[in-house]
Amino acid sequence: MAQPSAVPEIAAHAPKPAAGAANGSDLKMRAEGVRVFYGDNEAVRGVDLDITRDAVTALIGPSGCGKSTLLRCFNRMNDTIAGCRVEGEILLDGASIYDEAMDVEQLRARVGMVFQKPNPFPKSIYENVAYGPRIHGLARSRSEFDEVVETSLSRAGLWNEVKDRLDEPGTALSGGQQQRLCIARAIAVEPEVVLMDEPCSALDPIATARIEELIYELRGRYAIAIVTHNMQQAARVSQRTAFFHLGELVEQGPTEEIFTNPRVQRTSDYITGRYG
Amino acid sequence: MSRLFDEVIEGLRTDLFRMGGRAEAILAKSLRALWERDVELAGEVAKDDVEIDRLEVAIDEGVLKALALQAPVAEDLREVLAVKMIAVDLERVGDLARNIARCAHRIATHPEVPFPVSLDTLARASQRVLRRSLDAFSRGDADLARSVMDEDDAIDAAQDEVVQSMLRALERAPQSASQEVDIIMIAKHLERVGDHATNIAEDVILVAEARNVKHAKKLAKSS
Amino acid sequence: MTSPEESRAGSRWSSPRMRQQLRRRHRAERRFRRASATAIALAMAGLATLLTSILWNGLGSFRTTELRLPIHFDPAVFAELRDLPPAEAERALARADYGALVRDAIRGIFPDVEDRRARRALQGLVSSGARSELRDAVRADRGLIGRTVEWWVPAAADVDLLRKGGVDRSAPEADRRLSDREIAWIDALEAEGRLRAVFARGFLRSGDSREPELAGIWGAVVGSFWTLLVTLAIAFPLGVSAAIYLEEFAPRNRATDLIEVNINNLAAVPSIVFGLLGLAVFLNFFHLPRSAPLVGGMTLALMTLPTIIITGRVAIQAVPPSIREAARGLGASPMQVVGHHVLPLALPGILTGTIIGMARALGETAPLLMIGMVAFIADVPRGVTDAATTLPVQIFLWADSPERAFVEKTSGAILVLLGFLISMNATAIWMRRRFETRW
Numbered sequence: 001m002a003q004p005s006a007v008p009e010i011a012a013h014a015p016k017p018a019a020g021a022a023n024g025s026d027l028k029m030r031a032e033g034v035r036v037f038y039g040d041n042e043a044v045r046g047v048d049l050d051i052t053r054d055a056v057t058a059l060i061g062p063s064g065c066g067k068s069t070l071l072r073c074f075n076r077m078n079d080t081i082a083g084c085r086v087e088g089e090i091l092l093d094g095a096s097i098y099d100e101a102m103d104v105e106q107l108r109a110r111v112g113m114v115f116q117k118p119n120p121f122p123k124s125i126y127e128n129v130a131y132g133p134r135i136h137g138l139a140r141s142r143s144e145f146d147e148v149v150e151t152s153l154s155r156a157g158l159w160n161e162v163k164d165r166l167d168e169p170g171t172a173l174s175g176g177q178q179q180r181l182c183i184a185r186a187i188a189v190e191p192e193v194v195l196m197d198e199p200c201s202a203l204d205p206i207a208t209a210r211i212e213e214l215i216y217e218l219r220g221r222y223a224i225a226i227v228t229h230n231m232q233q234a235a236r237v238s239q240r241t242a243f244f245h246l247g248e249l250v251e252q253g254p255t256e257e258i259f260t261n262p263r264v265q266r267t268s269d270y271i272t273g274r275y276g
Numbered sequence: 277m278s279r280l281f282d283e284v285i286e287g288l289r290t291d292l293f294r295m296g297g298r299a300e301a302i303l304a305k306s307l308r309a310l311w312e313r314d315v316e317l318a319g320e321v322a323k324d325d326v327e328i329d330r331l332e333v334a335i336d337e338g339v340l341k342a343l344a345l346q347a348p349v350a351e352d353l354r355e356v357l358a359v360k361m362i363a364v365d366l367e368r369v370g371d372l373a374r375n376i377a378r379c380a381h382r383i384a385t386h387p388e389v390p391f392p393v394s395l396d397t398l399a400r401a402s403q404r405v406l407r408r409s410l411d412a413f414s415r416g417d418a419d420l421a422r423s424v425m426d427e428d429d430a431i432d433a434a435q436d437e438v439v440q441s442m443l444r445a446l447e448r449a450p451q452s453a454s455q456e457v458d459i460i461m462i463a464k465h466l467e468r469v470g471d472h473a474t475n476i477a478e479d480v481i482l483v484a485e486a487r488n489v490k491h492a493k494k495l496a497k498s499s
Numbered sequence: 500m501t502s503p504e505e506s507r508a509g510s511r512w513s514s515p516r517m518r519q520q521l522r523r524r525h526r527a528e529r530r531f532r533r534a535s536a537t538a539i540a541l542a543m544a545g546l547a548t549l550l551t552s553i554l555w556n557g558l559g560s561f562r563t564t565e566l567r568l569p570i571h572f573d574p575a576v577f578a579e580l581r582d583l584p585p586a587e588a589e590r591a592l593a594r595a596d597y598g599a600l601v602r603d604a605i606r607g608i609f610p611d612v613e614d615r616r617a618r619r620a621l622q623g624l625v626s627s628g629a630r631s632e633l634r635d636a637v638r639a640d641r642g643l644i645g646r647t648v649e650w651w652v653p654a655a656a657d658v659d660l661l662r663k664g665g666v667d668r669s670a671p672e673a674d675r676r677l678s679d680r681e682i683a684w685i686d687a688l689e690a691e692g693r694l695r696a697v698f699a700r701g702f703l704r705s706g707d708s709r710e711p712e713l714a715g716i717w718g719a720v721v722g723s724f725w726t727l728l729v730t731l732a733i734a735f736p737l738g739v740s741a742a743i744y745l746e747e748f749a750p751r752n753r754a755t756d757l758i759e760v761n762i763n764n765l766a767a768v769p770s771i772v773f774g775l776l777g778l779a780v781f782l783n784f785f786h787l788p789r790s791a792p793l794v795g796g797m798t799l800a801l802m803t804l805p806t807i808i809i810t811g812r813v814a815i816q817a818v819p820p821s822i823r824e825a826a827r828g829l830g831a832s833p834m835q836v837v838g839h840h841v842l843p844l845a846l847p848g849i850l851t852g853t854i855i856g857m858a859r860a861l862g863e864t865a866p867l868l869m870i871g872m873v874a875f876i877a878d879v880p881r882g883v884t885d886a887a888t889t890l891p892v893q894i895f896l897w898a899d900s901p902e903r904a905f906v907e908k909t910s911g912a913i914l915v916l917l918g919f920l921i922s923m924n925a926t927a928i929w930m931r932r933r934f935e936t937r938w
Binding site: 232 | 279280340341344345346347
Binding site for chain 1: 827831835839844
């Protein structure tokens with residue numbers, strides 16, 4: 001519900017930290033001046049984004065606006081794409097993730113990811129969840145693994161459904177269950193941040209609702225950043241929202257403000273559906 | 277995500293019932309000030325009314341947030357709208373109680389005048405329908421709501437009686453005109469309370485049965 | 500009642516022109532189906548003809564003729580044993596004149612044969628392998644010395660040939676392998692029930708021999724085994740590693756494109772070229788032993804490498820990138836992704852490709868001819884550096900041989916080779932079906 005006196009876009013480029021940035025002590029990850037290039041094409045143009053702990057930050061915007069690309073910067077998954085170049089600073093607890101001292105594999109254990117299409121390994125459910133702790137040496141004995149698997153599956157809301165069939169392949173589950181398995185797999189390494197790239201787009205509405213509830217429950221434990229093209233989902237689930245358009249971060253702030261009184265006209269246009 | 281919505285609607289209902297309780301309380305207080313000619317009590321009501329206004333603002337914000345963030349549909353949507361509409365009615369009830377208190381204050385500072393029996397009937401009826409309408413909303417009880425709507429005519433009749441009685445008293449004892457006019461005003465305010473209770477009852481039926489029964493009689497007559 | 504519009508629309512599809520078009524289309528489809536069926540029928544017919552002819556010729560090689568002789572284990576032949584210590588006695592036993600026992604035995608059946616040439620012809624009815632059989636018998640049981648036992652020994656190849664109808668009795672004697680006299684002897688032996696047909700164990704268990712009746716494929720089978728072992732040991736690790744590197748780690752640039760083109764081309768190079776390469780490099784430059792499975796295996800490995808690399812790459816490509824992403828996202832290093840996820844999932848495909856590559860290598864002749872695995876090798880090779888021959892080369896050698904009896908053996912060997920090839924390919928197909936994971 002934008003006020004008639006919505007501030008035009010020019011003001012969006014005014015000092016951003018004052019407008020909608022997070023409280024210093026809540027800050028978990030921060031992107032500063034991040035630009036991402038695919039070859040010569042600039043997909044993300046100078047973005048400053050905060051991800052706060054114990055909260056869900058939603059990244060919304062039309063297709064192809066760079067939100068997934070930016071999300072993948074936070075765990076350096078863009079490193080795996082040939083021809084992709086990242087400029088700017090990305091900080092985890094104040095330390096740059098591109099620092100030499102930062103082992104990228106450990107980074108990805110601290111900053112986990114859930115993908116758009118559920119992609120469990122073609123292994124047993126147990127092995128799926130145990131894989132992360134196994135390769136990072138977070139569990140040693142069989143009982144430690146058992147505990148991690150049970151805890152993670154419980155937190156993902158899947159334990160009761162699969163506790164009697166942990167040896168069955170992960171790929172035999174339904175779509176919604178597979179995605180919850182992927183979430184369990186991601187949280188099994190006790191990450192500090194969980195990045196979710198449109199986790200519900202491949203799921204039916206009931207499965208989507210369950211995942212949204214799960215995300216809402218998980219927010220107390222992890223800093224969650226979720227990319228979604230479903231505005232309503234962002235409104236329901238997140239505490240902070242950032243709106244992207246054509247590679248730029250147009251506006252970010254508390255979700256309630258963005259959806260009741262966005263400051264920038266472009267944001268208002270998108271949210272009310274008048275865009276495009 | 278019904279769980280999150282449930283939390284939101286629970287918050288709104290809590291505020292609404294707090295508001296309703298307040299409204300009932302200050303109505304009772306203003307009437308007690310009237311019966312007992314208690315000037316101090318009458319003075320407290322104005323302060324109490326502020327709390328009701330504060331709650332209305334909170335509910336406004338809550339409803340806005342619920343609609344923007346939860347995008348409720350069907351019964352959830354009707355419930356959120358009903359909360360908003362009932363809050364408006366309760367705020368008006370608060371204002372009416374304040375008005376009644378002002379009249380009570382004036383009556384108390386003037387020589388005593390006998391109150392007509394119908395005033396007591398009217399006062400009881402108004403309080404009763406207010407309480408019942410809020411109970412109906414709390415329980416989603418459409419039948420209770422309908423019983424409230426049915427009492428509306430009786431309340432109108434009681435108000436007429438008080439007015440007639442006071443008009444006759446004005447002729448007989450013009451020196452107590454101030455008190456008599458105040459009593460007429462109080463009767464009008466109490467009848468308005470009854471109307472608001474009816475509105476609340478109509479909102480209850482909207483939520484429970486998805487039927488809008490407002491102005492039913494008038495609309496039926498004109499069609 | 501249809502409206503004008505409706506009837507116009509409906510009649511469009513049922514107009515005479517449309518109907519004719521429809522008939523034409525149906526006819527074309529029927530023609531197409533018939534053509535496809537004919538093609539398959541022709542192919543099947545060709546295959547059936549080929550198989551029938553091979554079976555017809557080759558099944559006979561699995562049976563051979565034996566001759567029953569009254570062998571008198573004449574103590575005189577073993578005279579010297581009595582005075583010798585045990586170790587020397589063993590050697591003397593091996594040296595004893597078993598041929599004499601055989602000669603006496605057959606002469607005993609036909610005592611009237613006096614002429615020396617005739618006698619030689621008579622002895623020629625028994626295979627030279629009879630001697631070794633008797634020797635093994637005596638070694639096993641010295642108690643035979645002094646006894647007379649009816650013993651079944653292998654008959655000469657010509658006897659077998661006659662019994663299988665390979666000698667034209669009506670042709671003039673000069674044109675035949677067997678003279679009338681010989682035929683008469685054989686018929687007499689037959690009449691006495693001294694000839695029988697048995698399963699030719701020797702075919703499968705012996706190495707090559709100048710005597711057709713003694714020639715077997717075992718030497719070639721073992722030679723093929725050693726050769727393929729070398730091929731597998733070289734081509735599999737190299738090929739799979741190359742496939743992994745090219746798919747997972749190599750940057751996408753001109754250099755790798757060039758490598759890819761070259762590998763694809765190598766797969767199409769005629770195998771004899773690899774033989775020339777082997778000759779030039781392994782034999783002439785490195786002076787490795789000729790005719791050894793080591794060299795043959797190395798040459799075939801070069802030939803099989805492109806196949807394994809290509810099928811390996813296909814199998815690795817088939818692993819969905821989403822699984823790699825998931826693993827990387829969890830913090831797995833590129834090596835862990837390959838080892839824990841890609842390789843296990845690609846392995847059935849890689850193995851299938853390897854088996855098919857091995858099957859192809861099994862049937863290769865030209866490169867092995869170039870590097871000299873074409874000699875007559877009678878001994879069964881015991882290692883990769885012993886001189887050896889392979890099944891297809893053995894077939895080639897026998898096919899080249901003038902003796903009529905080798906025709907049968909050639910077809911028999913072809914059957915054995917086909918048997919191996921079919922079972923290898925069947926294993927590959929079974930493996931592919933069995934381990935086909937659905938992602």
